[in-house]
Amino acid sequence: MALLNTDKLTIKFGGLTAVSALDLVINQNEIIGLIGPNGAGKTTSFNMITGVYTPTSGTVVFEGKDITGMKTHEITKLGIARTFQNIRLFGQLSVLENVLIANHMRFGSNLLSAVIKTPSYLKKEKAVYEKSMELLRAVGLDDLKDEVCTSLPYGKQRRLEIARALATDPKLLILDEPAAGMNPQESLELMEFIREIRDKYNLTILMIEHHMAVVMGICERIYVLDYGVKIADGTPSEIQNNQKVIEAYLGVE
Amino acid sequence: MSFQTFLQHLVNGISLGSLYALLAIGYTMVYGILRLINFAHGDIFMLATYIAFYSITTFLLPWWAAFLIAIILTALLGILLERAAYRPLRNSPRISIMISAIGASFLIENLAIVFFGGRPKAFPIAPIFSKIVRIGDVSISIVTIIIPIITVIALVILNFIVNKTKTGMAMRAVSKDYDAAKLMGININHIISFTFGTGSALAAIGGIMWALKYPQLIPLMGVMPGLKFFIAAVIGGIGNIKGAVLGGFILGLGEIAIVASSPALSGYRDAFAFILLIIILLVKPTGLLGQNSAEKV
Amino acid sequence: MKREKVIQSLISIAAVIILLVILNKVLTPFQARIFNLGGIYIILAISMNLINGFVGLFSLGHAGFMAVGAYTSALLTMSREAKEMNFFLEPIVPWLLDVQLPFPIAIIIGGLMAALAAALIGAPVLRLNDDYLAIATLGFSEIIRVIFTNTQSLTNGALGLKGLPYIGVTDSPKEAIWWIWGLVIITIVFMVLLINSTYGRAFKAIREDEIAAEAMGINLFKHKMMAFIIGSFFAGIGGALLGHYMNTIDPLLFRYLLTFNIILIVVLGGIGSITSSVISAIVVTIAQELLRVLDGKMQIGSLIINGVPGTRMVVFSALLMLVILFYQRGLMGTNEFSWSWFKKLPFKTKKAKIS
Known part of the structure; x- marks a missing residue:
């Protein structure tokens, strides 16, 4: 099939x-x-x-x-994940945040546990952080994780978009x-x-x-x-x- | 309800509807070109009535000269407003322009409170406007009849400008595609100024007729009507002049119908416009005559 | 790292509490009242900032949700006698006559009612974008006002409600400091925790680019709704506090002007920053109080200047225009207070990042 x-x-x-x-x-x-x-x-x-x-x-x-x-x-x-022809990153946010955001969909914590930071939430947060860092390493952007994404050169923005798409599994x-x-x-x-x-x-x-x-x-x-x-x-x-x-x-x- | 009262209400509805229509056009023209809700349009409308008021009472001008001056000055104020509050932000995020519009609206209102005073003023009505005409059993004030006539005249002129003149063609071009129009050598700033001038002149005409109909002036008189004019524009399909007219009439007739049908509901008259707005936005978000447009991805 | 942050936060809160104890001693009752009003405006500004600044929804409905909170809390705390005095045109609906709840519970119910209103309103309007959302939320806030003006036996209509119990039990602004500022601290802590969670990141993603956010699997409607309801809950709490603070409420109080006041605070501070909302709320409240002299009589030496009513608001509207035209970042843009400021201070003054 x-x-x-x-x-x-x-x-x-x-x-x-x-x-x-x-x-x-x-x-x-x-x-x-x-x-x-x-x-x-x-x-x-x-x-x-x-x-x-x-x-x-x-x-x-x-x-x-x-x-x-x-x-x-x-x-x-x-x-199904995608990138965009005219790059659509989350402009004012950092490189790392861009990738973290793509993990939100499968995060699986409700609002309350996210706010009061339950142990299980913190554990997931840590896992998501590590997964995102691994993806950034894969695209060679891990040392730029705290930069504002619009400050990156064009080619790196494209790679960040791919990393972000990959984060949605x-x-x-x-x-x-x-x-x-x-x-x-x-x-x-x-x-x-x-x-x-x-x-x-x-x-x-x-x-x-x-x-x-x-x-x-x-x-x-x-x-x-x-x-x-x-x-x-x-x-x-x-x-x-x-x-x-x-x-x-x-x-x- | 007797046929006679029905006619009475119908005439009132048409009259109110044409006022809404006239004022909705100003909103729709500005939105069509700048994609901006000109929150200050209702305040421009208020200023026109005060200019006419002072021209008559302080400068002792005849009513027609006062009206003419009010229309001209208001048009200039509209142009000034765009220069000062909107032009510097033309390439800023939309939220900034919107806040600027709200800020401008409050600034004008508060300046009006300082200069004109917060107390209501009675608009002087020339005797020829206070006549009552009787047609059969229906008695109508002359103003109620004049309003739709003036509206029709203004519409015909506007229609000519937009469709038959070079400036009108440029206006349509800018509203279709701002950047392409710029590349074609259209002087965008002129066109936008012209649009604000025309829209504000129409607001002045509407304002004066409003004052003849409801002759009590206060600095905040433009707020609620201003929102309704905008709603009329949205109902018809914002950016579309015919839509604004249609929306204006629907709103005007609807309001009169509510007041006429039950006194208990008349307190909710001001809510009607907003409820209608939300229904329209849910059923047909682009308004009755609006066109669909998808965002390019 | 994490532990350090928790300790820093606890120190901050302790510092604020100590400050409150000191202020409680030194402020005159009049100053305490203004300080309290500042606190109420902090809650309102932060709640608006969540919706408008972090999710990027241009909502103009704040005054409506405040009205819901204020009326709910007022009707739930007033005594039977007070209600009978107020409702002389038409008696109050019987089921409300004898209800009298303690003040904290009433305030929370006020917030919940505002949240409920937001849930009902949000369902249709949050599907709209930008301008339409602005006008529809503004419309709803007006509809709420029109309804409150016309439901004589429930809200006392245009007459409004007089004699709301003051915040707390002893009727003193000094006790109220603890109630109001306690709620301020809770609101700030809640918002900071929310913004720095995966949900907060999703909110910011929506603000930055809706299409990309949805392509990353974020359910736009659900998240907008969440922020709208949470923001309105705090708007309801703020509205309830404002009602008790003023002792009197009527539908005219909750005009669009009230929403404008909060926009003013949010924009002057910087859209999308909690810290700036806090600072801006205090500064604007105090400034509005100080500039009250512009509206009344002024005496400089032997010279008496008659102020013109409305001048104060001219100053503030002009200020808003200036900020939006020339300095859109506001006081501090989207930056937040962080302890790293102090670390950096001796070496260089670099912009602080959201930590």
């Missing part, structure tokens, strides 16, 4: 069909790429999967469960342009890092990316969107030789 599949996923804004009848199948532990020119509907698809937008028609099924139209936080709880991690703004060296490191976390945390990864080197180097399968329609899917080499994809990117003579 696929971990996630979408069936004829469609969304219309007014008269515009942003995504039309999108079928995705994502299996356990795969790294899948979603590519396409600007405005092809990639982020919109992510937003439908994560419950930010409600699709006009079609369904999203995660682990055999229909999650179409569920609230974002409910979907996160089921095990996801099964499926959705990355929206993780390599944006990175130089080739950083992109290479990122590829390595994504593979690592996939193996370490037993993840499945779905990513939008424009850096073709990254996409081709890391993704096992790729979906290509253009004008909201899926125009191709297959392995990186199949995609590279697909006439439709070349036309979509380069235009037709």
Whole structure:
């Protein structure tokens, strides 16, 4: 059984069909790429999967469960975490706090015990702190834990977003342009890092990316969107030789 | 209720509704452009009545000159308000602008208390406005008839400005997409000043008619009506001029209907607007004529 | 580390108690009254700061919840005779006539009623955002006022209630210091513990970015509701105290102006900081008292200046405008008091971080 599949996923804004009848199948532990020119509907698809937008028609099924139209936080709880294209960190808070916050959902203490600091609460607080520090170490930000997150350079903010998403204990991690703004060296490191976390945390990864080197180097399968329609899917080499994809990117003579 | 009393109430409702409509437009125009609740709009409305009052009583001007001066000065005050309290915060968090708006509103009210005094003042009504007209069995004061007529005239002019002039086109552009409009070379500051000026002039017209209808001036007279004007704008769909008119009429007619239907309920008249607001926001958060817009993620 | 913090906190509280003992000795009854009013405003400012500053909900409904708390506590503590004197237009509903509870219980019930009102109101309005939330909460606070004006046999309508028992049993501002400031300490301790918990972090996440917070699994509505109810509970307590402090309440007292007063304190101090609310509440209360002279007659030497009523509020509204226009951080931004200030003091004056 696929971990996630979408069936004829469609969304219309007014008269515009942003995504039309999108079928995705994502299996356990795969790294899948979603590519396409600007405005092809990639982020919109992510937003439908994560419950930010409600699709006009079609369904999203995660682990055999229909999650179409569920609230974002409910979907996160089921095990889908994401990062954002235009980085959305909790600006005024520290690096560590950003990751701690993502643990809140599974914290499991009620308000009263959190306020009076019962022993069990303090124990959990300690566990969450250690888990967050471990994640920060994994992304190489542990020595910056007390910095205000907006003071970090761009690449580090992207990595912090990934650490934060990982703190929700996801099964499926959705990355929206993780390599944006990175130089080739950083992109290479990122590829390595994504593979690592996939193996370490037993993840499945779905990513939008424009850096073709990254996409081709890391993704096992790729979906290509253009004008909201899926125009191709297959392995990186199949995609590279697909006439439709070349036309979509380069235009037709 | 006899048909005659029904007509009486209907006329009153239409009259009150057109006042609300006229004043809701000021809110809706400012919101459409700046995405800001101009909490001080009700106080601008109050200032207009006092300017007219002093023009007549202290400077002994004829009523029409006093009204004209009130409209012009109020428009200038509206422009000044935007410059002083809102423009410096245009790129600040929304909460700051909102607090600034509330602060401006309180500042104007308290200045009014200091300069005009806290005691009510009786608005001088020229004899031509105090006539009573009888149509069949229904007797109506001339003001009640004038209000909807003035409202219609103001609307026609406004409609022309917004839809047929270059400034109007720029206004619409700014309200659709602030940044794009800026890039297209529209002078945003001019357009915003113009919007505040127009909105405040409409508030002045509304204020003067309000004073003719309820001729008692106090510095806090703009607070409750101000909130209702805003509610009328929200009910119709904020940012939408037609919506403001629709909302104004719904609110005006609704209030009169409540008072007319049962004296026991009349104490709750002021609560009606807020209850209606909350119902509308829950059922159709964008208001009756508002458009949906999703936040970009 | 943790133990050190607990000890520091206990020292702080002990220091405050010693300070209260001293103040109790040196303050004149008049000064004690102002000091008490400052305490009430601390509770109100902190409760508003939780909702507006930490969760970032722009709520303007504080006066309404204060009214609920004040009326509840008043009706529960007044004697049968006092109620009969007040309700001369229309007799009070029979079931309330003989109810007379001790003052602390009545205050807590006042807070709970305000929290209940917040739960009912929050359910529809907390789904709205920014401006709409502001206007809807303001609307609700007005509706509460309109209702209280019209329910003659329950609240005595526009006439209000007179002769509320003073705070405590001995009718003295000096005893009231202990009641009010005891509640101030409880409120501060509670809020600090709440803010520095996983829930406090979730609140701040919502303030920073709702979309990201929800994507991290935070149930926005549930957490907004929590903060709204807790904040309103303390607003109810503050309102109840204010009622007893003033001896008289009527619906006009709970106008939007009262909410504005609290916004003033919160903004001047710094939105999102408990410490600043505390300092600002005391400073603003004392300043409002001192500037009362502006509204009345002033005598400087042989010169008598007739003050104009309202001048005082002009000063404060202007001050609010100046702060929001030129110094938005307020007194201390989102910084909090911490013992590390003292450690750092001899070397450098660096900004304190939330510890």
